Amino acid sequence: METTTWMRRTAWGLGAALVTQVGCAAREMGSADASDATDVRDASDVTDAGDASDVIDAGDASDVIDAGDARDVIDAGDARDVIDAGDARDVTDVADVTDVTDVSDAPPVADVPWGLDRRPVNRTCVAFPAPEAGAVRAVMAFPGVGVPLATTMLQRPGDNGRWYLTQSTGIVYRIQTAPALGPAVVVADLRDRITSGGESGLLGMAFHPRFATNGMVYLSYTRPLRAGETGAFVSRITRMRSRDGGDTLDRATEEVLLEIPQPFNNHNGGNIVFGPDGFLYAGFGDGGSGGDPYRYGQNTNTLLGKFIRIDVDRADGARPYSIPADNPYALGGGRPEIYAIGLRNPWRWSFDRATGELWAGDVGQATVEEVDVIHRGGDYGWSTLEGTRCFREATCSSAGTVLPVLEYPRTDGISIIGGFVYRGRAMPWLTGRFVFGDYGSGRVWAVAYDSAGRATKETLVETGQNLYTFGQDQDGELYVVPTGGAILRLVPGTTAPVDRVPRTLRATGCVDPANVLLPAEGLIPYAPSAPFWSDGADKERFMALPEGGRITIGADGDWQLPSGTVLVKHFAVGGRRVETRLFVRHLDGAWRGYTYRWNDAQTDATLLDGSEARDLPGGLRWYYPSRSQCMQCHSEAAGRSLGLETPQLDTPLRYAATGRVANQLVTLDHLGLFDSPLAATRPPAFPDPYAPGPDEGRARSWLHTNCSQCHRPGGIGRGSIDLRFSTPLAMTGTCNVAPSVGDLGIRDGRIIVPGDPARSVLRARIAATDLHRMPPISSGVVDTAGVALIDRWVRSLTRCP
Numbered sequence: 001m002e003t004t005t006w007m008r009r010t011a012w013g014l015g016a017a018l019v020t021q022v023g024c025a026a027r028e029m030g031s032a033d034a035s036d037a038t039d040v041r042d043a044s045d046v047t048d049a050g051d052a053s054d055v056i057d058a059g060d061a062s063d064v065i066d067a068g069d070a071r072d073v074i075d076a077g078d079a080r081d082v083i084d085a086g087d088a089r090d091v092t093d094v095a096d097v098t099d100v101t102d103v104s105d106a107p108p109v110a111d112v113p114w115g116l117d118r119r120p121v122n123r124t125c126v127a128f129p130a131p132e133a134g135a136v137r138a139v140m141a142f143p144g145v146g147v148p149l150a151t152t153m154l155q156r157p158g159d160n161g162r163w164y165l166t167q168s169t170g171i172v173y174r175i176q177t178a179p180a181l182g183p184a185v186v187v188a189d190l191r192d193r194i195t196s197g198g199e200s201g202l203l204g205m206a207f208h209p210r211f212a213t214n215g216m217v218y219l220s221y222t223r224p225l226r227a228g229e230t231g232a233f234v235s236r237i238t239r240m241r242s243r244d245g246g247d248t249l250d251r252a253t254e255e256v257l258l259e260i261p262q263p264f265n266n267h268n269g270g271n272i273v274f275g276p277d278g279f280l281y282a283g284f285g286d287g288g289s290g291g292d293p294y295r296y297g298q299n300t301n302t303l304l305g306k307f308i309r310i311d312v313d314r315a316d317g318a319r320p321y322s323i324p325a326d327n328p329y330a331l332g333g334g335r336p337e338i339y340a341i342g343l344r345n346p347w348r349w350s351f352d353r354a355t356g357e358l359w360a361g362d363v364g365q366a367t368v369e370e371v372d373v374i375h376r377g378g379d380y381g382w383s384t385l386e387g388t389r390c391f392r393e394a395t396c397s398s399a400g401t402v403l404p405v406l407e408y409p410r411t412d413g414i415s416i417i418g419g420f421v422y423r424g425r426a427m428p429w430l431t432g433r434f435v436f437g438d439y440g441s442g443r444v445w446a447v448a449y450d451s452a453g454r455a456t457k458e459t460l461v462e463t464g465q466n467l468y469t470f471g472q473d474q475d476g477e478l479y480v481v482p483t484g485g486a487i488l489r490l491v492p493g494t495t496a497p498v499d500r501v502p503r504t505l506r507a508t509g510c511v512d513p514a515n516v517l518l519p520a521e522g523l524i525p526y527a528p529s530a531p532f533w534s535d536g537a538d539k540e541r542f543m544a545l546p547e548g549g550r551i552t553i554g555a556d557g558d559w560q561l562p563s564g565t566v567l568v569k570h571f572a573v574g575g576r577r578v579e580t581r582l583f584v585r586h587l588d589g590a591w592r593g594y595t596y597r598w599n600d601a602q603t604d605a606t607l608l609d610g611s612e613a614r615d616l617p618g619g620l621r622w623y624y625p626s627r628s629q630c631m632q633c634h635s636e637a638a639g640r641s642l643g644l645e646t647p648q649l650d651t652p653l654r655y656a657a658t659g660r661v662a663n664q665l666v667t668l669d670h671l672g673l674f675d676s677p678l679a680a681t682r683p684p685a686f687p688d689p690y691a692p693g694p695d696e697g698r699a700r701s702w703l704h705t706n707c708s709q710c711h712r713p714g715g716i717g718r719g720s721i722d723l724r725f726s727t728p729l730a731m732t733g734t735c736n737v738a739p740s741v742g743d744l745g746i747r748d749g750r751i752i753v754p755g756d757p758a759r760s761v762l763r764a765r766i767a768a769t770d771l772h773r774m775p776p777i778s779s780g781v782v783d784t785a786g787v788a789l790i791d792r793w794v795r796s797l798t799r800c801p
Contacts, residue, residue, distance in 0.1 A: 114670035115655035115662030122522025124509030125544035127564045130586035134497035136427065136460040138444065138480060138488040146485035147173050147184055149714070152205045152271070153471030153481050156246050157212065160474040164246070165481070168201030170194035170221070172249065188240070188249035195224040195233045197713075198720035198740075199285075199345075203270025207246075208239075208312075209278060215242045217249055218280060218312070220272045222262065232265040232740070237272060237282060239312070257312065257320050258337075260303050264288025264740045266718055267345040267363075276356040279324055280312045283360065285345035290718075290742025291365060291391075292383035297342050300334025305382060307346065307358075307374055309339040328377040342380035342401070348469055349374070352421035352434075353476065359434045361418030362404075365391065366771040369416035370404035371436060371447060371455075378402040405434075406447055406455040411611040411626045413438030414716065417467045422446070423476035427492050435460065435478055435490070437467040440716050441628030444480060444490070459497075462627075463488060464590030466636045466716060483714055484636055505580055505596045505605035510544060510568050516604055517577070520544070523568065524671075525655065526664055528648035530686040530701040534571060535620065535781040537578070541643070542568040550675040551668070556726070557646035557683055558639035563587050567641060578614070578622055580605050583634060583641065591640040593630025623778040633777060637714035643705075647725065650685040686725055690785055699793035700725050702786050706766070706775055721751060728801065734762060735800035744772055754797035763790050 150165040150173075161178030170191035176182035194202055204220030211217070217240050222233045241253040262268060267285025275281050286292045286305035297305035309324055316322035323336040330336050349360030358374040368387035372380055379401050383391050387407040390396040408416075419436040430446060437444040442465045445457040465482035472478055480488045502508045505516065512518040519525075523542035531539065545551070546564030553559055561567075567583040577598045585591050596605035597612065611626035634640050649664040669678035687693050689702040704725035710717030712724050719740040721733040729735060734751040739761045743749035746759055753759040765774040767787045773779070 112660075113662060113666050115653060115658060115660045115664075115667040116524070116671060117658070119671040119673065120522045120524065122520075122544050122547055125520050125522055125566050125568070126509070126546055127566055127584045127586050128502060128508070129498075129500045130464075130584075130588060130590065130592060131462065131501060132494055132498040135429065135493050136444070137491050137493035138461045138463050139491055141479055141487045141489035142175060142177060142181055145175055145181060145184055146487050147175075147481075148485035149201075149468065149483055150481045150485065151201070151203050151469055153469055153479060153487070154205065154207070155474060156207045157209060158474070159246075162246070163471070163487075164205060166202045166205045166219075168203070169196050170202045172202070172205065172219075174246065187247065188251060190219075190221065190251070193223060193254075194221045196222070197265075198718075199266045199268050199288075200233060203268060204272040204282070206272045206274050206280065209274055211242075211246075215245075216240075217242055217246075218257075218272055220270045220282060222268060222270075223259075229261065231261050231263045232288070233262050235260040235262055235268055235270065235284060237280075255320060258282075258310070260284060262287060262304075263294065264738075265720055266740045269343075269346050271346070271348055273350060275309070275351055275358070277324075278311075278313070279309045280321075281339065281358070282308050282310075283343065283346035283349060284308070285343070285363075286382065288740055290739075292344070293742070295383065297344065297382040298379075298384065300329060300338060300341060303335055303337060305341065305343050306335075306338050307340040307343065307360075308335075308337040309376075310337055326376065339376055340374050340378040340380065342378075342382045342384075344382040344386075346372075346418070347415070348418040350418065350420045350470075350472070353423045354421070354432070357421070359418065359421060361416035361436050363415050364407075364410070366410065366776075368407040368409055369413060369438065371406040371416070371418075371434065372402070372404050375402060380404075406457060408457060412441060412628050413443065414440035414632055417469065419444075419470040420472040420478055422478060423472075424478065425475065426477060427490075430460075435470070437463075437470070437480060438628070439467050440632040442467055442482070442631055443628065460490070461493070462590075462592065464586075464592055464631065482636070501594055501607060503607045505598075505607075508566075508582065510542075510566060510582065517602065519568070524668070524673075525653065526644070526649060527651075527653050528643040528686075528705070529651045529688050530648060530705045532642070532705050533775075533779065533783040533786060535622070535779055537571045537573050539572075540570045543644070544568065545673065551644075551673050552675050553646060553679075554639070559641060559644045559646075560639070561585055561641055561644065563589050565641075567644070573616055573620060573622065574618060577602060577605070578616060579624055581625075581630070583630065585640075591631070591634060593625070593627055593634060595624050595627070595630070597624055621780055623780065625778045629777050632716060633709050633775070635709055635714075635716050637712055637716070638709040642709055647683050647686045648705075650682060683726070689789060695789060695793040695796060699789050700729075702789060706783075706786070710775075730801040735797075742772070744768075752794060752797070754799050755795055757791045757794045760794050763787065763794060766790060 147165040147167050149168045151168050152166040154164055163175045163177060165173045171189050172187040173184040174187050175184050200222040202221045206218045208214055208216040220237050223236050224233055236256060237258045238254050238256050240249045242249050264287060266288040269284040272280060272282045284304055284306055286296045287294060296302050309327055310321040311324055312321050314322040323330050327336055327339060329338050343362055345363040346360045347363055351358050360372050360374050362370050362372055364370060365386050367389060370387045381401045384396050385391055385398060385401060387404050415438060417437045417439055421432060421434050422430040433446040435446045442463040444460045446460055448456050448458040450456055465484060467480055468483050469481045470478060478490045505511055510520050512520055519542050523544050526541050526543055544566040546562060549562035549564055551559050551561055563585050564587060565585045569581045570577055571579040580596045582594045583591060595608045597608055598605040608624055611629060612624040614622050616622050634642055651664060652661050653664050654661045665678055686701040687697040689698045703723045708723040711721045713722060723732060737751050739751050743761055744764050746761055746764060749759050749761045751762050757763045765772055767782055769780060769782060
């Protein structure tokens with residue numbers, strides 16, 4: 001039997017009928033119109049397979065294989081996944097179909113519902129050792145104890161055996177660590193006084209320097225609006241008294257010190273710290289939206305976009321605090337509380353214990369993140385500048401502006417998390433250096449200086465998690481707290497960086513050494529029903545689980561894959577591979593992404609150490625993501641392994657090894673890949689966005705795949721929208737809701753306006769090609785079919801639910 005010939009015939013006999021669901025598969029393959037081809041037995045008139053719905057008589061498909069509703073086999077935009085990875089072009093290459101009437105050499109149809117009989121043995125494609133930055137490791141500080149979404153981690157003065165953590169939802173916890181580790185215990189539950197979600201909530205906490213005698217604790221949070229108030233909510237600084245040494249806070253003693261109305265729900269800052277001068281410092285963002293629409297950063301008549309400093313020990317007439325005499329505007333010219341101006345969103349920051357300097361991380365708009373040393377009266381540029389670059393105009397003056405100590409591009413991260421200057425003893429070589437991280441990339445860096453005195457950043461450790469805040473104990477040692485709640489301590493590591501990531505794709509063991517265009521023996525193909533848009537590229541996907549490893553399916557349908565797993569995704573343009581991405585769950589449980597660039601000879605692909613762009617034949621500019629950018633999309637909130645979720649894979653796939661078309665979940669269950677039997681009742685499969693069907697389901701499916709990895713609870717997307725398929729439209733935070741990250745100049749724009757795509761900012765973002773584009777990474781071509789689908793869906797809406 002000539003296997004390749006049969007595969008071509010079967011792929012054509014099924015695939016031609018199947019592309020009716022896809023639409024995009026044919027567009028990506030460059031196919032034309034085959035409206036005259038009415039029967040698979042006469043292919044002589046088939047000149048183009050673009051409109052596959054007319055290619056064959058669906059009734060004849062049963063002559064090839066009984067696939068039930070075979071239309072569902074091909075993935076929207078990823079038709080190459082349906083057949084053998086090494087010869088994917090045969091799905092739509094009509095020139096190769098030389099004899100579609102002869103099916104005598106096809107294998108008999110197996111009377112089984114699965115596509116593979118036995119789990120393949122995976123000897124080669126296994127997780128390689130994770131890179132080690134070298135001199136620092138991040139280890140679990142308190143195994144089994146943590147606080148998710150902790151915004152602040154601190155100790156009360158003089159007590160090294162107890163930690164306090166504020167959770168953004170509105171709860172203050174304490175953890176006893178000496179003489180023995182205890183659980184996280186509630187100190188105060190303020191959820192009834194706080195509005196939380198996104199960047200709002202309980203954002204800061206500080207013990208008065210004389211807490212031991214006065215019991216005063218200061219809190220920073222956002223409260224809901226009251227009748228007659230406008231905006232999103234109100235930022236507030238209050239104080240409460242602890243009458244039992246910090247075991248609890250007496251809610252009845254709360255006194256409001258200061259309130260700031262917030263026009264939008266992001267850029268709230270909210271960190272509060274007592275300085276070495278005994279005054280209370282607070283940092284606030286520019287009021288939110290995007291691009292500082294009200295120019296608050298440079299407006300000295302508002303506290304938004306500022307650092308402030310107040311004396312909480314002395315009331316001043318109508319205020320429960322007084323103004324330090326040397327504040328820049330103490331005598332006029334602006335709000336007297338202001339200490340420094342021109343900040344966008346100083347999320348976390350701290351004072352150097354040795355020098356008293358205030359080191360801050362200021363979150364950037366779309367170009368850079370910055371590290372600043374904050375001085376009294378300083379102007380840090382926003383929104384004239386973003387970092388050292390002009391923001392509003394092509395040219396601008398930086399005269400009078402305090403420029404960043406350091407800035408880094410969005411390819412390295414998307415949201416700086418300010419840390420601490422290291423003053424511990426465990427790592428003396430780190431003494432005096434500011435240690436900080438990034439929410440999106442999970443990396444921890446230290447400021448370093450080159451031979452010319454220029455500030456650079458040195459990678460200390462890659463945590464593989466979304467970082468939220470830092471902590472520093474009484475001894476000066478540092479801690480990192482990711483969003484998931486596990487508390488990590490920075491400790492000495494090896495003496496030199498170690499990177500054992502294979503430098504070529506061939507060396508990974510994930511491709512056939514005899515033909516690198518084919519998968520290695522142990523890989524299992526898969527194809528999501530709603531694929532991510534990748535500038536029209538064809539994609540093939542495979543999973544490689546370690547021997548004996550099994551998958552856990554969560555209650556929400558997301559999959560947890562075992563440590564040692566490697567996910568492989570190949571990208572091809574014009575029939576030639578351009579990129580392969582490996583997403584690896586290392587043995588420490590952390591996920592990391594690696595990008596390989598294919599050579600022109602198609603004989604191998606080389607590991608990239610950073611992001612890159614390349615012009616391909618035909619005019620397409622291809623973007624290769626950095627390792628940090630991989631982690632921005634593969635967020636912790638989305639379960640890391642995008643596409644591997646029950647509703648995405650509850651669809652048929654043709655397995656080249658057997659020639660069968662079978663349900664992917666049933667096949668994986670038969671192979672024993674799940675740690676518990678597959679549920680008989682499951683959520684419905686996601687609709688193929690590019691196939692015929694109701695617009696609402698297909699539009700929600702498109703948004704789930706392309707947007708919800710960031711825009712969901714706990715996700716890294718700015719704003720508070722939830723675009724998961726399972727979220728009812730009324731709960732997405734989109735319908736007739738004002739955008740919190742800029743309206744792109746759309747008059748009276750809303751995220752979604754029923755019946756009006758032109759006023760819908762969501763639609764404008766997915767159609768953009770500039771810095772406002774969503775998704776923002778590794779794409780420069782608009783998905784016109786996807787935009788048209790969203791247009792039709794929005795137009796069909798008559799009201800908000």
